[in-house]
Amino acid sequence: MVSPQRMPSLVALRCFEAAARLESFSRAADELHLTHGAISRAVRAVEQELGAPLFERRNRRVFLNAAGRLLFDGVHAGLAQMARAAEAVRRQVADRPLLLSCEPTLLMRWLIPRWGDFQARHPQYTVHLVAGGGTVEWGRGIDLAIRRNDFDWGRNVHVQPLCAERMGPVCQPDRLEQFFASKADGSLELRGGAALLHSRTRPGAWADWWQTASLQRPMQVGQAQTAGALVLEHFYLSLQAAAAGLGVAIGPQLLVQDDIAAGRLVAPLGFVPDGSQYCLLAPQVWVAGSLQQLLADWIAQQMKY
Numbered sequence: 001m002v003s004p005q006r007m008p009s010l011v012a013l014r015c016f017e018a019a020a021r022l023e024s025f026s027r028a029a030d031e032l033h034l035t036h037g038a039i040s041r042a043v044r045a046v047e048q049e050l051g052a053p054l055f056e057r058r059n060r061r062v063f064l065n066a067a068g069r070l071l072f073d074g075v076h077a078g079l080a081q082m083a084r085a086a087e088a089v090r091r092q093v094a095d096r097p098l099l100l101s102c103e104p105t106l107l108m109r110w111l112i113p114r115w116g117d118f119q120a121r122h123p124q125y126t127v128h129l130v131a132g133g134g135t136v137e138w139g140r141g142i143d144l145a146i147r148r149n150d151f152d153w154g155r156n157v158h159v160q161p162l163c164a165e166r167m168g169p170v171c172q173p174d175r176l177e178q179f180f181a182s183k184a185d186g187s188l189e190l191r192g193g194a195a196l197l198h199s200r201t202r203p204g205a206w207a208d209w210w211q212t213a214s215l216q217r218p219m220q221v222g223q224a225q226t227a228g229a230l231v232l233e234h235f236y237l238s239l240q241a242a243a244a245g246l247g248v249a250i251g252p253q254l255l256v257q258d259d260i261a262a263g264r265l266v267a268p269l270g271f272v273p274d275g276s277q278y279c280l281l282a283p284q285v286w287v288a289g290s291l292q293q294l295l296a297d298w299i300a301q302q303m304k305y
Contacts (some may be wrong), residue, residue: 001302002013007049008045008046008048008049008050008196009163011042011264012042012043012045012048012049013075013079014032014073014079015028015032015034015038015039015046016042016043016046016052016054016072016075017044017072017075017076017079018039019039019043019062020034020054020062020064020068021072021076023061023062023063024061024062025039025040025043026064026146033277034107042130043055044203045086046071046072050067050071051068052067053068054067054068054071055233058137060257060278061176061191063277067189073259081213086202088113096293097126097128098126098127098128098144098291098292099127099128099130099141099142099143099144100128100129100130100133100142100143100145100146101130101131101132101142101144101145101146102129102130102132102137102145102146103131103132103133103135103146103147103148103238103278104234104236104256105236105255106130106131106238106254106278107131107241108131108147109236109255109256109258110254110255110258111129111146112129113198113258114249114302116181117302118295118297118298122291122294125277125291125294127291127295128192129183130142131148132145134147134151135151135153135154136153136157136281138283142281143283144292144294144295144296145279145280145281145282145284146279146281147278147279147281147301148276148278148279149277149278149279150276151241153281155281156283157282157287158281158282158283158284158285159279159280159281160280160282160296160300161277161278161279161280162204162277162278162279162280162299162300162303163254163277163278163303163304163305164233164273164276164277164278165213165252165254165273165275165276165277165278165303166252166253166254166271166272166273166274166305167188167205167208167209167250167251167252167253167271167273167274168209168250168251168253168267168269168270168272169209169249169250169251169267169268169269170239170242170249170250170251170259170260170265170267171245171247171248171249171266171268172242172243172245172247172258172264172265172266173243173244173263173264173265173266174245174269175245176266178191178194178226179191179194179195179247179248180194180268188269188300189269190248190269191289193204193250194248195229195246195247196229196230196247196249197230197232197238197241197242197246197247197249197250198229198230198231198232198269199231199232199233199234199235199237199238200231200233200234201233201234201235202250204236205235205250206250208274209250209272211273211275212273212274212275212283213269213272221300230246230247236255238250239251239255239256239265243259243264243265251265251267252271253267253271253305254278254297254303254305257305273294274294278303280296280299280300290302
């Protein structure tokens with residue numbers, strides 16, 4: 001067996017195979033989008049590497065000699081096998097569903113309600129949605145991930161910013177007067193005795209909002225340990241509790257905009273940016289025109305306030 005160090009280059013062998021199959025250097029050049037001279041040099045390099053002529057040249061045509069026929073049979077079969085393997089990989093990649101990881105609350109309250117639009121636009125593709133937060137385990141087959149930039153996601157990650165996180169108090173419309181009072185200028189403010197809803201997954205949400213909104217926090221509100229305060233395990237549960245009239249929750253605009261549009265929640269004080277943002281992450285830059293690119297563009301469009 002010829003050692004890999006003494007094998008002619010694959011490029012040169014490909015030129016040889018085309019010239020032998022077509023019995024013409026010119027037609028081989030056309031097929032491979034090269035010049036006649038490039039084909040001639042490649043064939044000459046193979047002959048020099050093997051130490052034997054491979055063609056007989058007669059009347060401006062080339063014909064394989066015995067050594068050339070022996071080499072052609074092996075190279076042609078090898079290239080055909082490589083082509084079949086490459087096509088099998090393409091089919092495998094095309095058939096494998098794309099995995100999109102998304103923070104659970106965002107997945108449940110924002111992405112799933114909009115997913116039908118993506119499916120209607122691109123019915124030929126299969127995408128699996130998985131809930132996940134924090135560090136992305138790229139080794140588990142995840143192709144894209146939506147995360148807030150509130151943790152270190154490491155190096156060598158492709159990042160596309162999507163939109164800023166905007167936060168504000170939300171409550172059931174029927175409880176507006178119970179939890180908010182009118183000021184002299186007609187604007188609203190949170191009542192001191194309002195029942196605030198807290199979550200263990202974002203324990204500092206209220207404190208962060210008071211600071212971001214540049215408002216003075218009344219001593220009797222904004223503390224999870226306050227008597228009668230309702231503390232829920234997950235952030236989305238606090239939003240559900242607010243819609244049920246149990247109190248006032250801090251809600252991201254992105255996650256409550258559908259409830260506000262449907263009349264299930266109101267945001268009396270509006271929303272303010274909290275300094276974080278949602279980003280789309282990938283282990284490498286996606287290829288133009290790929291499913292990753294289509295999905296990235298769709299997500300970015302949907303996330304516009």
